[in-house]
Amino acid sequence: MKKWNMVIDVAACTNCNLCTLATMDEYIGNDWSPYAAPMPKHGHKWIRIQQKERGSVPFIDMAYVPAMCNHCDDAPCVQKAENGAVTQREDGIVLIDPDKAKGQKHLVDACPYGHIWWNEELQTPQAWPFDAHLIDQGWKQTRGAQSCPTAAMKVYCLEDAEIQRMVADDGLEVLNPEFGTRPRIWYRNLWRYTTAFIGGSVSAEAGGLVDCVEGAKVTLTKDSAKQAEAVTDIYGDFKFDRLPEDSGAYTVEIEAQGHPKKTVEATLGESVYLGEIRL
Incomplete structure (x- = not known):
């Protein structure tokens, strides 16, 4: 079955933060249950731009890495959730049910990447849901990918064998492979951040x-x-x-x-x- 993946080119990201803002625009004040409850106005960044400065003046470069829920195939949050509050769909998207997950603050610590956020007002954990409510309406891109002016962020729905060929051909990598969670967010030119x-x-x-x-x-x-x-x-x-x-x-x-x-x-x-x- 084809599954959703995202490929981000670190060399093309300029830290414009439009993906972050587009995601906030989509979720703040909007209740997309059971996909996601409203995102708080403050404190959450479901897409967060990680930055790294290499070298020293005048010999310096910058790398920007958009980071978010990785929609892992071996997601710790799925394993540690109670009452089936976190599930992975057949198309690879991991969703936190905002009602079933109420009170399960331990899920924030379950994510080794730090991409599950606690909504204090609603008393529920939240993460970027791959814009699944839009995907299910027929969208082929997420709001973040749609808003990216440099096309650094692209979305693909592919068979596992197809994405693995792309990984091999394009040298794609994941963040923190040592976690062993098998993420579906891939990076091109990640060496600019990790080496x-x-x-x-x-x-x-x-x-x-x-x-x-x-x-x-x-x-x-x-x-x-x-x-x-x-x-x-x-x-x-x-x-x-x-x-x-x-x-x-x-x-x-x-x-x-x-x-x-x-x-x-x-x-x-x-x-x-x-x-x-x-x-």
Whole structure:
């Protein structure tokens, strides 16, 4: 059977928050029971934009990751709910029944991603329901996907084999795979959020002037094993990306014609900018 999935391109998300606002517009003050009770005006973000800053000025980049209920195939909330208050439909959508779930505040802690919210006024847990009330009316996109100006958020209804082919072909990933919940929210270019880089700017002095060194060969090694090579650009910059965070000590070797080899040591926790490296 075909099931609903969402694919989010981290590289295309600009933190405009229109998906968040569209979701608030859909649910605040609107009772879509049994899909969802009204969302409170304050305190809930059923779609939350997680942010990560990598590096340091002037060598810096930002990643934005829209995060929400993952509609997991092995959802802990389904397992821990009482009276069948949380169910997964055959099409993959996980729903919290606002009436059956009343008083079950423990479900907030059941979600390892932190995407179940407690409605204090209604005394019920809530989560983004994949706009199931709209899907059941024939909609092919969620409100958030519909509002995204960069098409970073797309919705697909596919057989499991089809989505797995897309995962393999496009390198899709999920957040926190170690949780083992089998989410249906997938991410493209998630490395921009989960990995680190080592970068620097190479310069040299000649005739009393300091200038950028373009075309220098830069080699990254770890434990004497070469990890990657790069060439400095017109600004003398180089960048080794998609490195595991907290992966420890690296050596950067720089070779440029007419200059002695330069070696710089780097310890990688989060992303590191080595600054100006003078040959």
